[in-house]
Amino acid sequence: MPLCRLVQLNKPSTEEIVGVLNFIAENEGIQLHHQLAYKIASSSQNNLRQAIRSVEATWHTNASLTEDQDIKTGWEDKIANIAKKVLEEQSPKQLYIIRGELQNLIEHNVAPEFIFQTLKEELKKILPEQLQPPFHHLYDEYQYQKNHTGKKYLPHAHQEDELGERQNDQRKNVRKFLRIEEFIARFMSWYKGFVAKDLVFCADQQVHGG
Template sequence: MVGSIEVHVKQSPQHVEVNLSELKGYEKHVIVELMRETQDKTTNKALPCGLDNCRAIILYEADKLSTDALLYIKWLLERYKGCNKVFFCCSDVSKLQAIKSLCTVVELLPPSKTETVAVLKFIAKQEGIDLPHELAERFAENSKNNFYLAIRSFEATWKKCYPFKENQVILTGWEDNIADIAKNMIEEQSPKQLYIIRGKLQNLIVHGVSPEFIFQSLVAELKKYLDDSLQDRIESMYDEYNRNDENMFESDKYDHEEMSKRLNDHSRKSIKQFLRIEEFIAKFMSCYKGCTNTKSLPHEGPT
């Protein structure tokens, strides 16, 4: 039990913002206080609800709330009716099922290619970087118009090679992270190491890195450490897992229709692909550890 907690918020007379992922188990307590505070400030029965006496509570990463917390929040929303409005910002609306009946769902579409290119060109101008329009379009396409990934890719490529060449190789900014995972797999094969690698994979998931890119890059990095026979073996394993992915999604197409209300197909496919990558890593580490002919295998990264 603690007497008080410190909460970082952004606010104005008309709104208050808080990131729920920073509250470490005190989500319900903070939301209660925000709603009470808002209710006290906006309660004026003589005035109709308007800009002058309405306050918005904006909750980021709301899809990380537990079902228990959501049910409690539902009770709060029903109790504290008035001029205040609560906005639940999330990536997966299916996880807010408990309060969905009280909410209006507004889907924010991703930025267009034109908007992404405009942002990259603006950054390049501010930094004094000559960014060709065609290259900016490639950054946008490779990132699937994700601002964060496009900017990270632009920065990584610029640091690696500038001035840009005509057929510039585009980096994502995650190459070093994936190379580090490959090195960890070669250096140690243990449950502890697998747990550490899983955490690094989860970090890539959080930042929206494509599972296909992770898998391809990981295999390429691992092959740098292996002799010809094991390179063929890991390539065979990679092909096998890719075939299994295709068969799994084809046989599962009817389940997609049944689950469409809970999870969109793209997210579901990505989750299964990451699980496949984890399985591949575990299998490789087991095979590598059990390999008896390791005299020609370096245990350190290539220079």
């Protein structure tokens, strides 16, 4: 006779998350619009912890939480910091540090697509104007290669139960995070090359009195 029993816990429904968000908002004295609560619950992909984090981050941005409020995830600053580190130093050591920060985002179930898009926007903010066109070219080239090379993972959904599908989603997310790390490594190499060229140009100008 088994001494323990496996219990599978399903994700909370959107309505359940909205109920929790409204409860928290009421107790914290936050005016949370009902439609915004639904949007936050939906965007969190039924992750209650992320939904609560989004309410807090959005509220800190604008204390008046209206229906059309832009939803924050609370991870924007973390990703912006990664972008700054990428430009501060291009080395294996720095890449290792960034890998740890990406791992932290994985553990908190932050969507890879959100990280990639936010990282791209943050890098654009920091890069000088003359590097914007080649950066867009680098990004577009990387996206093209990602979509047209490598074997696609095709799970046998009919052979998997709900737990198996969830594990499959986790494996897919890990692959996506590895793609983000690969892009960062490629960006580092690209950016370091431009910096080196710029230093050579400046030195040449000094030698020739430019």
